[in-house]
Amino acid sequence: MADAHPFQQGERAERTVRTLGSRQLAAMLPDPAQARPAYRHLARAISALILDGRLALHVRLPAERELATALNTSRATVTAMYDLLRESGFAHSRQGSGTWTALPEGRAPSGITRLLGPQDTAIDLARAAPGLPEQTLLDALAQVTPRLAEHAHTPGYHPYGLPELRAVIAERFTRRGLATVPEQILVTAGAQHALTLVLGLLCRPGDRVMVENPSYPNALDAMRRARLRTLPVPVTDTGWDIGIIESTFRQAAPRLAYLIPDFHNPTGCLMPEQERVRILRAAGRSGAWLVVDETLSDLALDTPAPPPFASRTTPGGAGQVITIGSMSKTHWGGLRMGWLRAPARLVTELAGQRVATDMGGSVLDQLLALFLLARAGELLPTRLEHLRRQREALAAALAEHLPQWTWQLPPGGLSLWVDLGAPVASALADRALDHGVRIEGGTHFATDPGLFEQRLRIPYTVPPDTLREAVQRLAAALAEGLSPASTTRRAHWVV
Template identity: 80%
Template sequence: MAERETRDRTLGSRQLAALLPDPAGARPAYRHLARAIGALILDGRIALHVRLPAERELATALHTSRATITAVYDLLREGGYARSRQGAGTWTALPEDRAPHGVTRHLRPHDSAIDLARAAPALPEQVLVDALAEVTPRLAEHTHTPGYHPYGLPELRAAVAERFTRRGLATVPDQILVTSGAQHALTLVLGLLCGPGDRVLVENPSYPNALEAMRRARLRTVSVPVTDSGWDVEIMESTLRQAVPRIAYLIPDFHNPTGCLMPAAERARVLRAAHRSGTWLVVDETLADLALDVPAPAPFASCAANGAGGEVITVGSMSKTYWGGLRLGWLRAPSRLVTELAGQRVATDMGGSVLDQLLALALLGRAGELLPRRLEELRERRAALAAALTEHLPQWTWRLPSGGLSFWVDLGAPVASALAERVLDYGVRIEGGGCFAPDPGLFERRLRIPYTTAPDALREAVHRMSATLTDGLTPSPAGRRPHWIA
């Protein structure tokens, strides 16, 4: 049984209490709490198959009676959200007729809602047709081989290495591991370098799927703020010195979701601080090519090559620059570590799709033609979003990002989750800023609004959000956390 396999995974009473509303705020309190816990399970904020706190401990943390918590757990079991075993405890579960919100949210790709939950561009059909025609003869050649490439296709590893070299960081193919996306690369690194309870430094806000991977690996995150003006490097240096995290996960290039770009001098300081604390830096460069108003930044690890010190693992992907449907990414690391990560990979994944890797090779070969087109398209869409926000929602504030795929908008009031919930009825799918927070209750004044859809769709989405606000919204105490968001 799943609960037997995960019996050491326990949700603390204080941790659960921090996620729940005040039981004194509704009657009957036990039904109110049970519904809240069920919603947290569906949202992914409470993992499946973890042991819930003992009734007495949770009652104390919530300042309520044990009888109330007993009734809560009874309702959760009746609804299929919990299972118990005499003398062993109560575990979270998923009802047979329900699916996590993040899964159901992405089972409807062809409905009429304008999708602003995913900051990922589409691939022009003709580009894919041309690439398929180019790679078909190569694919035929590979059918005479077993097709397993745990490190990635040699020619693709060479192409990615050459890409790093052109950007200013000398790289050889042995330093490249091809993965099934940047998220896959991160989970491999977490699995190899970290163990349950290890500290990981993260930015606040940060990419939700990365934070979720760390939670599922049972890591302890320590966060450093990223504001509209960027990083406070002194705080980061102090945190590295005092917390001594095992790794630090950073998005320095057009940061997701704020859009900030870390200056070169600050990168060197972070590298030196990480070197002193013995912390591995995992640098997510999935947005690095999407420089709209400034030159594309050099690889973060090039500062280390120039003598700043520190160990750096660089993660990249085709998803944001070309197309997420390829599920193709990579990481750059010392050759020895790449070998160890390939060994980590084969335990669950013998290698990526040969076809996807050949397509990625063809697209990278046409980068000089395709990337400028992509950047011009994004500039047009960014301008359309900026104009629509100025016209329809002038009370919102935002900073025009110099690259990346989205605005980080301040709504002026803590209504982000309520707006995201209500605007779905108006045909717009978006997530509140709380999704990007390492800790609950943050960024309820914020929305990430991507500009990856067509200008007309962006203008219509902003118009619908404006219409939603005319109905009035109740401020939300804490945002929902999605199971998955791009």
């Protein structure tokens, strides 16, 4: 006999179940009147939310009567929807204890399937992640092999990171204008790992966290999984509304704020100097921590690379800044190399948090990172020149084949944030799959469901010819005709 599901093993387990409010779930779902039969329409939407991580697993769903009221539909519709979710494996129930979200046997969350990449010949524009030239990797491996042999006689555990790598990263901050010592550096398995460590140490379920809207989807997902309450502040084509940010710090007193000020993902905006100072002051007055994601800072295409956000000396502010970075966008995501810079005492506490699940990163990967960072002055200019050519090719192709779309050319980063002029992004992304293009609609970058349905993020991380072909395929998909309610979105993942 198979073991019972862990959330079906008694009252103690049931007390740990999170309950989703009826209004909260209704806000994530489409209008039941948009398609018939309504119960299938709603069940498909909930399944997609579960697969792409916006609806967590093992969450108790609302009672049927309450959800029917919130959706303005009949209880019979909700009952049929729950039955279909159970039949398909996306929910399970126990009499008297409610219904919980679940993952069907044999299915993987789209966070896993998306990171595995396309399994066919599709053009992948869902991931803004450049590759590493093969010869560069071979040269690096040849250089670090003797050094790896030197480490073979040691235990190999480095919870803070290799001392020599911490020193190089610290020197890099100092060279960019922020005096840093190795004790202020923690080497991590990417920027996402760094953010997760920070959220786990500094925040508790229910804490308020200020985030940009739109923002990096994986960061938003980490906050949802930590059960944090996000306070969205808008980022538009013209940048940040600093007045709203200052007001949010003053009135809502968030525990933490997560910002991408350098070539913001997905808009590409670069925050002006004076706005950074105002944010530091506002955060200092409120006592909030600032987590600044500088993963894209080096990808400056039309402007000098900005100095570290924390280099602005503002009383009460600079000591509360945690800077996270990564080699995924400048070099290769396969390295899984990132870091954070924070006060030395906090770095020690974060390292303690880390060892509960991860006793240290791969020595080989860290030696590779050392080699590549040492050659950054040689490698980065070539990467930037390729990105400029690819950005130019993408912009030209869009102007030729989709002139009704609009965008702001970003001064750096990896993608365009395109306005389609109509809320059809999800439908277009779904149709584009049939034309061999994988791409993400703007809703995946939103703090709340349904926003940015008129937007696409289009990375320029593939060769110019591939970008031109992708745009022609998108134009062909659009020419077939779309409407906002014409399709049920297939779940994807973005990087």
